[in-house]
Amino acid sequence: MYSIGIDTGSVATKGVLFDGNIVDNVILPTGWSPKNASKEVFNKLLERNNISEVDIKRIIGTGYGRISMDFADKAITEITCHAKGAYYLNSNIRTILDIGGQDSKVISLDEKGNIIDFVMNDKCAAGTGKFLEVTLNNLGIDVNEIDDLVKDNKPMDISSMCTVFAESEIVSLLAKGGNKGEIASGILYSIAKKSSSLLNRVSIREKIAFTGGVAKSKELKRILKDKLNKDIFTSDNTQIIGALGAAVIGWNLK
Amino acid sequence: MADYKELWKSLDIDLEKHDELCEVLPEFYGDIYMTQKNRPEGMNYYNFVVSEIHGFRIKELNEFRGKGGKVFGGFCVFVPDEVTLAAGGVGIGLCGGSDFWVPDGEKVLPRNMCPLIKASVGAKIGGTCPYFQSADMLVGETTCDGKKKAWEILGEYTPIHVMDLPQMKREKDIENFKDEINIFREKVESITGNKVTAENLKENIKLVNKKRKVLQRLYNARKVQNLPISGKDALLISQIAFYDDIERFIEKTNELCDELEARIEKNISVFDEDTPRILITGTPMAIPNWKMHHLIETSGGAVVCEETCTGTKYFERFVDEDNDDLDSQLKALSERYMGINCACFSPNEGRIKDIIRLYKEYNADGVVYNSLPFCHTYAVEYKKVKDALDKEGIPVMMIESDYSMQDAGQIKTRLEAFFEMLNMNKELAL
Ligand code: SF4
Numbered sequence: 237m238y239s240i241g242i243d244t245g246s247v248a249t250k251g252v253l254f255d256g257n258i259v260d261n262v263i264l265p266t267g268w269s270p271k272n273a274s275k276e277v278f279n280k281l282l283e284r285n286n287i288s289e290v291d292i293k294r295i296i297g298t299g300y301g302r303i304s305m306d307f308a309d310k311a312i313t314e315i316t317c318h319a320k321g322a323y324y325l326n327s328n329i330r331t332i333l334d335i336g337g338q339d340s341k342v343i344s345l346d347e348k349g350n351i352i353d354f355v356m357n358d359k360c361a362a363g364t365g366k367f368l369e370v371t372l373n374n375l376g377i378d379v380n381e382i383d384d385l386v387k388d389n390k391p392m393d394i395s396s397m398c399t400v401f402a403e404s405e406i407v408s409l410l411a412k413g414g415n416k417g418e419i420a421s422g423i424l425y426s427i428a429k430k431s432s433s434l435l436n437r438v439s440i441r442e443k444i445a446f447t448g449g450v451a452k453s454k455e456l457k458r459i460l461k462d463k464l465n466k467d468i469f470t471s472d473n474t475q476i477i478g479a480l481g482a483a484v485i486g487w488n489l490k
Numbered sequence: 491m492a493d494y495k496e497l498w499k500s501l502d503i504d505l506e507k508h509d510e511l512c513e514v515l516p517e518f519y520g521d522i523y524m525t526q527k528n529r530p531e532g533m534n535y536y537n538f539v540v541s542e543i544h545g546f547r548i549k550e551l552n553e554f555r556g557k558g559g560k561v562f563g564g565f566c567v568f569v570p571d572e573v574t575l576a577a578g579g580v581g582i583g584l585c586g587g588s589d590f591w592v593p594d595g596e597k598v599l600p601r602n603m604c605p606l607i608k609a610s611v612g613a614k615i616g617g618t619c620p621y622f623q624s625a626d627m628l629v630g631e632t633t634c635d636g637k638k639k640a641w642e643i644l645g646e647y648t649p650i651h652v653m654d655l656p657q658m659k660r661e662k663d664i665e666n667f668k669d670e671i672n673i674f675r676e677k678v679e680s681i682t683g684n685k686v687t688a689e690n691l692k693e694n695i696k697l698v699n700k701k702r703k704v705l706q707r708l709y710n711a712r713k714v715q716n717l718p719i720s721g722k723d724a725l726l727i728s729q730i731a732f733y734d735d736i737e738r739f740i741e742k743t744n745e746l747c748d749e750l751e752a753r754i755e756k757n758i759s760v761f762d763e764d765t766p767r768i769l770i771t772g773t774p775m776a777i778p779n780w781k782m783h784h785l786i787e788t789s790g791g792a793v794v795c796e797e798t799c800t801g802t803k804y805f806e807r808f809v810d811e812d813n814d815d816l817d818s819q820l821k822a823l824s825e826r827y828m829g830i831n832c833a834c835f836s837p838n839e840g841r842i843k844d845i846i847r848l849y850k851e852y853n854a855d856g857v858v859y860n861s862l863p864f865c866h867t868y869a870v871e872y873k874k875v876k877d878a879l880d881k882e883g884i885p886v887m888m889i890e891s892d893y894s895m896q897d898a899g900q901i902k903t904r905l906e907a908f909f910e911m912l913n914m915n916k917e918l919a920l
């Protein structure tokens with residue numbers, strides 16, 4: 237028997253096949269139809285592992301497209317799934333900082349992996365993946381290059397948290413001949429600042445997990461670690477954590 | 491709705507703009523209210539009141555004024571209706587709960603201000619609210635800074651009397667507010683031309699207490715496991731209590747309560763058995779602001795109580811009825827009203843106690859702390875409330891939101907996650 241968790245986000249749709257352990261995972265672009273994307277991920281998981289629908293005991297949908305997944309047994313929010321997924325990867329985790337494309341959130345867990353508290357940033361792109369994307373665009377560099385660019389550079393002060401104002405701030409720094417590495421470093425510091433103020437809205441307990449696409453930046457992880465003065469756990473599986481949590485929940489459902 | 495054009499014209503309403511409002515409201519109400527399943531029969535009265543919101547009641551008020559009666563418009567639960575009624579006047583609540591009025595409010599007020607104030611001021615200066623137009627005098631109070639200063643602007647458009655509400659709750663503050671009520675009495679007397687006597691005040695203290703009792707009866711029906719009425723419907727009734735004819739309101743709401751109590755006996759519920767029960771606390775929800783209740787009850791939760799001005803703050807605790815002289819009556823009024831735990835007071839420990847008590851009384855599973863943007867008093871007070879609730883092990887979530895529906899999707903996700911968390915807590919407790 238297996239369970240499947242599918243996380244349909246605005247950019248990518250992720251699926252995890254689970255039997256008590258992670259068996260397989262699939263990531264596809266969501267495209268224009270979250271419904272089709274999630275079905276496709278589902279089919280691919282079955283196909284690749286040579287199994288059929290009768291072998292699946294539960295399908296759980298999550299992410300913003302969860303409501304359109306009519307073949308799922310249950311829809312559960314990404315917040316709950318995220319918590320379950322991170323806890324599955326490391327059961328010492330008590331606080332999760334997740335910086336996604338559109339929003340960022342902090343989740344606080346108990347020793348059994350249940351959510352005690354959570355906060356999200358309010359309808360604002362400050363400190364999210366979007367902020368990074370837009371501001372890096374001004375520098376003409378890609379998210380994947382940021383670590384190399386930032387390395388050993390002192391951060392330049394970017395005082396605006398607001399994406400729109402930060403953009404113009406960066407443009408004028410560039411016009412004054414500012415160094416790209418220093419500006420990029422400043423951008424990461426700005427995200428770290430916003431994230432730690434979000435973290436401070438719950439009681440931070442160790443261990444802390446840092447997830448979401450932005451967590452791929454080792455430099456940002458280092459800055460956060462220095463700022464909080466605490467160890468931070470990241471995982472290579474960061475993209476599939478929501479789908480993994482959904483699969484774990486499905487597996488545990490009676 | 492019958493044709494009220496002539497009536498509106500006589501009240502100096504901006505008819506064209508007003509039509510826009512009349513166009514959207516029925517659909518808005520229909521989407522939010524008429525889609526509910528298994529509603530109590532008795533809700534038909536309140537459906538009627540809303541469908542005639544700018545008609546029937548306005549006509550009544552107009553007739554009353556035609557006979558020399560005076561109407562007083564208030565914004566806050568501190569204005570003592572007992573005094574108004576004793577002088578033969580009628581008090582109505584005037585808070586603005588819709589985005590519709592905000593742009594007009596922003597013509598004279600800064601943008602970064604609580605939408606309740608902007609909407610209330612906008613409704614007056616845009617001439618689109620017949621209730622404002624029916625008021626012979628507005629009654630403001632010195633509660634939060636935003637309101638305090640807004641009265642000065644509103645005063646340019648219409649006569650307004652401002653009551654000085656103390657900001658603390660010491661013995662001398664209660665004395666002071668008693669004086670304020672007395673000044674208000676003189677004001678009301680001078681406008682209506684009628685004297686407030688110990689006899690008629692006593693009678694009206696009893697009458698307003700009766701209204702409080704029926705609201706308490708309604709809320710008692712929400713304490714049971716099988717909820718006979720939705721939170722949305724209960725909120726609507728609280729909102730209507732602010733401006734409906736008091737005797738009729740008491741009668742109709744008692745009828746509804748009979749039905750609800752019969753439902754309780756037969757275990758008829760409007761929600762599934764294990765729907766998470768939510769206590770709402772925070773800023774007032776003026777009609778037609780049904781946003782948070784709607785989002786909660788379409789995301790898998792049920793609202794069981796409102797610790798707000800359009801909830802328990804309005805009706806809990808009675809005015810002592812056993813006084814026969816004006817002085818003791820005014821004192822009793824001051825004591826009742828100064829017992830309201832509004833965030834405008836400092837300190838305001840009573841509110842925290844209320845929240846914990848109501849959480850238990852209504853068997854709630856979690857608390858949603860709802861605040862309008864730019865409301866400093868309620869936003870600041872969140873920390874103290876959250877700390878106290880954490881200590882009690884009561885889950886709470888803060889949602890700051892205005893009247894627009896732009897953030898509805900995100901709020902729904904947060905609510906769903908909150909309910910998932912509450913459900914898991916429940917499972918663990920089993
Ligand atoms: S919250 Fe306070 S100031 Fe606002 S309406 Fe209620 S009692 Fe009045």
Ligand code: SF4
Pocket residue numbers: 604605606607633634635636637773774862864865866867868
């Ligand atoms: S909600 Fe807050 S800011 Fe708005 S009127 Fe009431 S107390 Fe003042």
